[in-house]
Amino acid sequence: MTRTKYAHWLAACLVIAGCGTATSDRGSAVIQTTTGALHGVVASDHRTFQGIPYAAPPVGELRWAPPRPATPWSGTRDATAPGKACAQNAGFIGEQPSDSEDCLYLNVTTPGPAPKQPLPVMVWIHGSGFTQGSGSIYDARRLATEGEVVVVTVNYRLGIFGFLAHPALDAEQPSGNFGLEDQQAALRWVKDNAAAFGGDPNRVTVFGESAGGVSACSHLAAPASAGLFQRAVIQSGPCTATWTDTAGNWLPRSREEARRQSLTVADLLGCSDPATAATCLRGRSTTELLPQSRYGWGPVFGGGGALPQPPEQAIATGRFNHVPVLNGMTRDEHRMFVAGAELQGRPLFQDTDYPREIEAIYGAGRAPQILDRYPLRDYGSVSLALAAVVTDGIWASSVGQISRLLAEQVPTYSFEFADDQAPWVQTVPAPSFPTGAFHAAELQYLFGADYFTGQLSDPQKQLSDTMIRYWAQFARTGDPNGPATPQWPRAGSATSDTQSLAPDTIGQTAFDKEHRLDFWRSLG
Secondary structure, X not given: OOHHHHHHHHHHHHHHOOOOOOOOOOOOOEEEEOOEEEEOEEOOXXXXXXXXXXXXXXXXXXXXXXXXXXXXXXXEEEOOOXXXXXXXXXXXXXXXXXXXXXXXXXXXXXXXXXXXXXXEXXXXXXXXXXXXXXXXXXXXXXXXXXXXXXXXXXXXXOHHHHHOOOHHHOOOOOOXXXXXXXXXXXXXXXHHHXXXXXXXXXEEEEEXXXXXXXXXXXXXXOHHHOOOOOEEEEEOOOOOOOOOOOOOOOOOEEHHHHHHHHHHHHHHOOOOOOOOHHHHHHHOOHHHHXXXXXXXXXXXXXXXXXXXXXXXXXXXXXXXXXXXXEEEEEOOOOHHHHHHHHHOOOOOOOOOHHHHHHHHHHOOOOHHHHHHHOOHHHOOOHHHHHHHHHHHHHHHHHHHHHHHHHHOOOOEEEEEEOOOOOOOOOOOOOOOOOOOOOOOHHHHHOOEEOOOOOOOOHHHHHHHHHHHHHHHHHHHXXXXXXXXXXXXXXXXXXXXXXXXXXXXXXXXXXXXXXXXXXXXXXXX
C-alpha cells in the first residue's frame, strides 16, 4: 500500500470507526488535533509526531507580525519528519544553515504504551543565542520514556526575523519579541492539544537552556504567558545579567538599545526611510537578511509589548507568573565561549593579554581588584582565568540572584551541573585547555542531541538517569524530589546552597562561596 493510500485509509478509519482518536487510544499512530489529524511513528516504547504546524508561516506580510493560527487541514497529515528549521546561519557547534521562514513547527514525543493517567508535559525551548538551532535536533525519547512525560520541542523565529525592534513594525504592538510570541503560540497549542497525546494541559513545564533558559525566565515575566505553564526550568539562562559582548549579546536588552540596533540594520539594508521602512524590509529576501542575523538579537523589554519590564524587575517586585522554578547553570559556563573564540581563529591568549581583557570587560576602576582576586598563577592559562572570571562575574552572579529573588516568593530549586569530564562537542575540535563542565554540557544528559555523539561512561549514565528523574519529577509535582534520587532541598532566600550534579557526588554545594559572589556584589 502506498503512503498516500495508507494516509487515506487512516483518515477513513479515523472518521468511520474512531480507531485513531486520542480519546480512545493514546497509543495510536494517528492523533486528532484542533487543526487536523496527524500520522506519527509508533515504536515499542514511544511515539513521535514531528513537523506539526502550530502557527501560520510568518512570510510575506506576516514577516515581523505576531504569529497567526495555523490553517486547519483535511485528511491526515504526515508527521513522521520534522519541519524546516527557522532561517539561520551555520552555528559554532554544528547547527546547520537554513533559508526557510516557513518554520513554525513543533515535535511531540510520548512514552508508550498508553498511560493510565494524563502525563506531565515538558515544552523544550532550544538555545544557541537566539540565532541558531531548532527543536528537532533534540532527541527526547529517553526523557519521555524514562521520565514518563510528554515532551514537546519547538522552533521559533530567530535573529533578525524574531527580534527586530523597528518602529515601522509597531502597528499591532511594540515589535522586537516575535520569537517569544512564537513560543507563547506554541504553549497555547500545547494547552489545546496536550490531552490528545496523553498529556495533562494543567501540568505544563516550560524549560530551556542558554537562549532557551533566557526564554523560560522571560516567560515568567511576560503577562501574556500567564496560565500557559505551571512550572519553569531555567538552564544557563542569565536573564538578569548586564549585556556584554563577553557573555554574548543575546541577553534581554532595553527597547531603546534594541531600537538603535534595528535602525542601524535597516540602514545597512537600504531601508532608512521611516515612511517606507516596513515595506522595504519585508521586500528584502531571506538571503539578503541572513548576513544581518548572525548575532546580537534577543528579547526586548520596556515600552509595552511582550515584556513590559526587565525580568529582574518583574521578579524582584513580584509581578511575574508565580510557579515553581528549577534554576541553575554549569560550573564552567564560559569555557565554551572562550573555546569558541579560540577555535574560530582568535590567536591564543598571552599572559600580557589578561589585564587588558579584564579591563576591557569590567573597566579600569574594577580591574585591579578582579586581577588580585583571580591571579593568573592560579589557573595556568589566560583562557582558564578569563573563563573563571566571567563565569563567576556574569553567569553565576545572575543565576544566584535569580534564585534568591525567586526563593522569597515561589518554590525554587537551584542546581549546578559539575561534571568536569563531560564529553566535549563531537563536531568541534577540542580547544587548548580543559573544557570542564562547559556551557551546554548537561544537554547530552537529558537529550540525544545532534552535536553530542560521544559515549557517556557508566557513572555519567547514572548521573543522566538521576537528572532525568529530577526533571521529570519536577514536571510532575513542582518538586524534583522522588523516591529514587538524593534529597534536593528547596533554595532559601538567605542561603546559597545548591544541588551539585556530578557523577558519584550529587549533593549540596556552597554556590556563593564557590563563585565568590560576595566579592562580585561588593563591586556592584
